[in-house]
Amino acid sequence: MTATTTPSTPTAASTPAAGLDAPALRDILEQLASRHGIHQWDLGASCSTDTSVQVDRGEPKQMKGAQRSAITVRVWNDAGLVGVTSTSDLSAAGLETALVGAHAASAFGNADDTPAFSPLATAPLPELEQPLRPTRPILQLLDTLQDAERQLLDCHDAIGTVPYNGLAQRLSERLYLNSAGACRHQRLSTASLYLYAKAEETGRKPRSAGAMRLAYGVDELDVAGCIAEAAERTISHLDYGPIDTGRYTCVFTPEAFLDLIGAFSSLFNARAVLDGVSLSGRNAIGQPLAVPFLSIHDNGLHPGNIGAAAFDGEGTPTRRLSLVDGGVLRHFLHSEATARAFGVEPTGHAGMGAKVSVSPGWFEVGPTPGSDGGQQGLDHRSPEQSAAAGLVVIDSLSALHAGVKASQGSFSLPFDGWLVRHGEARSIEAATVAGDIRQLLNAIVGFEGEAKITPDGLCPHVWVEGLSITGDA
Amino acid sequence: MVVTASPPRLQQLDAGLKPRLETLLAAGQAAGADLVEVFLERIDHIGVLAEQDGITSVSPAFGTGAGLRVFRGLRDGFVSTNDLSEAGLLAALEQALGMLGLELSVQTASGFEGLPALRDHGSAKGDWLGRCPDLSEATGQLLEGTRRLEQVGRHLQVRRGSYSRDWQEVLVAASDGTFARDVRLHQSLGLSVLATDGEHRSSIGRRYGSSGRPDQLRHWDVEASAREVCESAGTMLHADYVEAGQMPAVLANRFGGVIFHEACGHLLETTQVERGTTPFADKVGEAIANPAVTAIDEGLSDGAFGSLSMDDEGMEPQRTVLIENGVLQRFLSDRAGELRTGHARTGSGRRQSHNFAAASRMRNTFIAAGPHSPEELIASVDRGLYCKSMGGGSVGPTGQFNFSVEEGYLIDNGQLSKPVKGATLIGEAKEVMPRISMCANDLELAAGFCGSVSGSVNVTVGQPHIKVDTITVGGR
Incomplete structure (x- = not known):
């Protein structure tokens, strides 16, 4: 097959409905690489079709559809340096332009930190239970969301609107190929629902809260659960009051604690360690990081992780990895290059680029098996445990992009939550929580309740003592 | 993937596409749409990262795409695609x-009566891409930046320089007769450092951006930028954490304007009126801010990061006075906003790319200069916080805003005293706007990125030094 820019030439163009054809892409890449004297290359490709709807007080607000495709090509030049180029143009001409562009960019490759193919790019992939669900007509999505909105509005007189809402479905594919014969391919269907309600009572400030659900298909979404959670959380913030500035024992909901851990994931990130922007040093493995009963794993394979990737941007299989066990830092997240620098195996957390990024997958947080798990029987609803100064329940954190200084370890974040005294919870009007992540990890008192599956991971409620709360009382 | 006939690649978006677009628009109207809009784009991007004394990432990207939007009554459907073949565009229209x-x-x-002659805002910009620095020049300038950081900084553990060049060619055609083309060029460059001394750490960054200035990187004052970043990092390295509480605050000019952007600007977009998430929806003609405040949004300032020759709906931008002497004048509006709220379009329909439907968004947004000197503002505060440099922020669905302070100082008895870090300012838009009681005479703008319903767009924020009588300062 030749690759030219003429309209009649066979090409690697893809449509999500038809899917990515790995053998065809490989054929084209091999021909193009040969033509340009390129001996080593790899490629990441993706395509997807999305449909989504939003509603506003019973009326359709916006309906959207998208067909997306993208590839990233990496090329190693004769000096062993790597260049990269990305494009949304999957025509043969687009691929050729990308390949030539990557080759040109390789002249600026970093000789001190050159990526290589992952040694695990052909290792067996984990079996994931990811049923491919059929997409539904968009007007069916609209009906479902209109009904959900109506039910949520009916939950309480004060709930006047659901200003942020959406029901979406996606059919997507990912592909990884390299010139050494690796071929990874994954298809996935997902659906999501979010409902964020706004409630207001006469003479009082508007309050808002929401909920989200994920599933492999629209038919499997827990719509009723999402409505109930959004309503319960929104209503719980209607009765609000100020909070005095001071230090409090705080109870993080699973969502809030996972947000915080995610914002400070450079603690576990080998790329950040090598770049000098992590709080962890190169020799931190084996050192205490947290209270001796805390465990954190990265486990993209957990069945609760809807949309889990079977492999990373370098083709390395996803796997469960212990990050913290017994409060001790056990492993870093790695790409091929960082793993080579540390003399370990890649862990399946790489992106794809000239400088390969490393990012976490899905966290599991909880007590270390065999440890005493900190204080037992914690219950923030207990009148005895929330007596005196009270407990602050941190339901959701805001503005993590601005209020977290990951390389310094500090955070100062607005939050929604409740002050619980003698078992009675009252929403906090406006407040921030501030601290240092290392101090926080060593001030964990214990865990409350069963771990909950969230979009970002698995976590119980987490009690932390002595955090600084700023209110406007 | 099915191996198919290759669609013709769009080498240029120009008047030659008129027959194809007219066919598409006519088909949409014949099907019963009130209005059909097609947005086509080509992009060419380069990102470069320098770390310490080496180039660690060069990331070129290019692509094409289309966004088709169909209106009927107050409803609309939007479809985006990378398939710009005739069949691909027709399929997208059919889906919408x-x-x-x-x-x-x-x-x-x-x-549908056909499209008029193309209004080509890009005809004089054909050489912009070629006039930009090539990779050798760009990498050289960035390495000069990190070298200067090393020269002027102390305790620097990490030195980084980044450069981004985004070239975009857009063409908008709509069945109301809109037919316009533009070429955009946005460049941004930044320096950042992490300083460490034992347990003390400070991370400081500065970003500079422009539109339509191919020579920006060549004219960059590397020395001044490096000194600004290093001085700030050095000052904050041993700073104490701020003591939390309610206090007056003086916010410096330039990026201090993020307070207006977050606390009020977003709430004056018609997207917020549509959602019912702005407390100002019915306040036009009423006082919503202190009389000291006049606020403007415009897309006209030469070279500013948020400037445009036309918005992403083909309308030329305006200078929009949002608030005059504290009184709300008007909202920022796009096509859908005008349709659903009645607020006339202001050339503010913006989107990150073809993947997003346009929405009313800010451009260059600032509080106008006042009569005071910055020193007068500081002297008027007995005890409070001086925010010299701001980090990012956000606003929630009930008008609660927040933003972080990157470099702060305590004010004691009208004088700047020790540096403090870790401050986050929070408040309610309705409450804080009347508390901006003094504006200085030193208006300056700063480049930034704003993320919202239609993606991340280039903006500038700006203000002179301003004084907020009291605000909640979160800290330790």
């Missing part, structure tokens, strides 16, 4: 029509 219960028709009578 289907969202509104419409179908492509064999009837050709549409009432």
Whole structure:
């Protein structure tokens, strides 16, 4: 097959409905690489079709559809340096332009930190239970969301609107190929629902809260659960009051604690360690990081992780990895290059680029098996445990992009939550929580309740003592 | 993937596309749409990262795409695609029509009278891409930046320089007769450091951006930028954490304008009126801010990061006075906003790319200069916080805003005293705007990125030094 820019030439163009054809892409890449004297290359490709709807007080607000495709090509030049180029143009001409562009960019490759193919790019992939669900007509999505909105509005007189809402479905594919014969391919269907309600009572400030659900298909979404959670959380913030500035024992909901851990994931990130922007040093493995009963794993394979990737941007299989066990830092997240620098195996957390990024997958947080798990029987609803100064329940954190200084370890974040005294919870009007992540990890008192599956991971409620709360009382 | 015939690649978006677009628009109207809009784009991007004394990432990207939007009554359907073949665009139109219960028709009578001559805002910009620095020059400048950081900084553990060049060619055609083309060029460059001394750490960054200035990187004052970043990092390295509480605050000019952007600007977009998430929806003509405050949004300032020759709906931008002497004058509006709220379009329909439907968004947004000197503002505070440099922020659905302070100082008895870090300012838009009681005479703008419903767009924020009588300062 030749690759030219003429309209009649066979090409690697893809449509999500038809899917990515790995053998065809490989054929084209091999021909193009040969033509340009390129001996080593790899490629990441993706395509997807999305449909989504939003509603506003019973009326359709916006309906959207998208067909997306993208590839990233990496090329190693004769000096062993790597260049990269990305494009949304999957025509043969687009691929050729990308390949030539990557080759040109390789002249600026970093000789001190050159990526290589992952040694695990052909290792067996984990079996994931990811049923491919059929997409539904968009007007069916609209009906479902209109009904959900109506039910949520009916939950309480004060709930006047659901200003942020959406029901979406996606059919997507990912592909990884390299010139050494690796071929990874994954298809996935997902659906999501979010409902964020706004409630207001006469003479009082508007309050808002929401909920989200994920599933492999629209038919499997827990719509009723999402409505109930959004309503319960929104209503719980209607009765609000100020909070005095001071230090409090705080109870993080699973969502809030996972947000915080995610914002400070450079603690576990080998790329950040090598770049000098992590709080962890190169020799931190084996050192205490947290209270001796805390465990954190990265486990993209957990069945609760809807949309889990079977492999990373370098083709390395996803796997469960212990990050913290017994409060001790056990492993870093790695790409091929960082793993080579540390003399370990890649862990399946790489992106794809000239400088390969490393990012976490899905966290599991909880007590270390065999440890005493900190204080037992914690219950923030207990009148005895929330007596005196009270407990602050941190339901959701805001503005993590601005209020977290990951390389310094500090955070100062607005939050929604409740002050619980003698078992009675009252929403906090406006407040921030501030601290240092290392101090926080060593001030964990214990865990409350069963771990909950969230979009970002698995976590119980987490009690932390002595955090600084700023209110406007 | 099915191996198919290759669609013709769009080498240029120009008047030659008129017949194809007219066919598409006519088909949409014949199907019963009130209005059909097609947005086409080509992009060419380069990102470069320098760390310490080496180039660690060069990331070129290019692509094409289309966004088709169909209106019927107050409803609209939007479809984006990378497939710009005739069949691909027709399929996208069919999908968008289907969202509104419409179908492509064999009837050709549409009432569509065809497109006028192309309004080409990009005709004089054809050489912009070629005039930008090539990779050798760009990498050289960035390495000069990190070298200067090393020269002027102390305790620097990490030195980084980044450069981003985004070239975009857009063409907008709509069945109301809109037919316009533009070429955009946005460049941004930044320096950042992490300083460490034992347990003390400070991370400081500065970003500079422009539009339509191919020579920006060549004219960059590397020395001044490096000194600014290093001085700030050095000052904050041993700073104490701020003591939390309610206090007056003086916010410096330039990026201090993020307070207006977050606390009020977003709430003056018609997207917020549509959602019912702005407390100012019915306040036009009423005082919503202190009389000291006049606020403007415009897309006209030469070279500013948020400037445009036309918005992403083909309308030329305006200078929009949002608030005059504390009184709300008007909202920022796009096509859908005008349709659904009645607020006339202001050339503010913006989107990150073809993947997003345009929405009313800010451009260059600032509080106008006042009569005071910055020193007068500081002298008027007995005890409070001086925010010299701001980090990012956000606003929630009930008007609660927040933003972080990157470099702060305590004010004691009208004088700047020790540096403090870790401050986050929070408040309610309705409450804080009346508390901006003094504006200085030193208005300056700063480049930034704003993320919202239609993606991340280039903006500038700005203000002179301003004084907020009291605000909640979160800290330890």
